[in-house]
Amino acid sequence: MKFIVSLPKLLAMLAATSLLAALPLSAHDGHEPEPTSVPTPAGTLVPVNAKTDAAWLAKARAAYALDRCPVCGDKLDDKSPEYIYREAGHPDRLVRFCGDAECVPAFSKEPEKYLRMVDDAAKAHGGTAH
Numbered sequence: 001m002k003f004i005v006s007l008p009k010l011l012a013m014l015a016a017t018s019l020l021a022a023l024p025l026s027a028h029d030g031h032e033p034e035p036t037s038v039p040t041p042a043g044t045l046v047p048v049n050a051k052t053d054a055a056w057l058a059k060a061r062a063a064y065a066l067d068r069c070p071v072c073g074d075k076l077d078d079k080s081p082e083y084i085y086r087e088a089g090h091p092d093r094l095v096r097f098c099g100d101a102e103c104v105p106a107f108s109k110e111p112e113k114y115l116r117m118v119d120d121a122a123k124a125h126g127g128t129a130h
């Protein structure tokens with residue numbers, strides 16, 4: 001008997017508490033609201049093309065010390081495809097691949113690991129980061 005009466009009451013209470021619980025989240029202080037239009041927090045690989053900033057590209061190429069594909073270790077040549085690793089809040093990074101179709105998606109899975117290899121090569125090369 002009591003159950004029949006209390007169930008709608010319970011539902012109303014649940015609705016009320018979930019509304020209250022949602023309030024402090026939206027009114028989080030100090031933080032900028034999360035941009036909802038960005039689908040992934042990780043960066044993306046953009047192929048270098050005619051629209052790429054030439055000055056930036058020349059600088060990035062000069063600083064790029066890794067002469068091998070960071071993913072599989074194959075030697076690079078003049079035809080090696082170049083990509084820009086673009087991540088929100090970080091400067092663009094040049095990455096060169098061997099041309100194997102597997103290497104670009106493999107990089108995208110663990111970009112930080114491979115970018116570290118690029119950085120390490122630059123350091124080993126005498127390390128003028130700027």
Ligand SMILES: [Zn+2]
Binds near residue numbers: 073
């Ligand atoms: Zn490769």
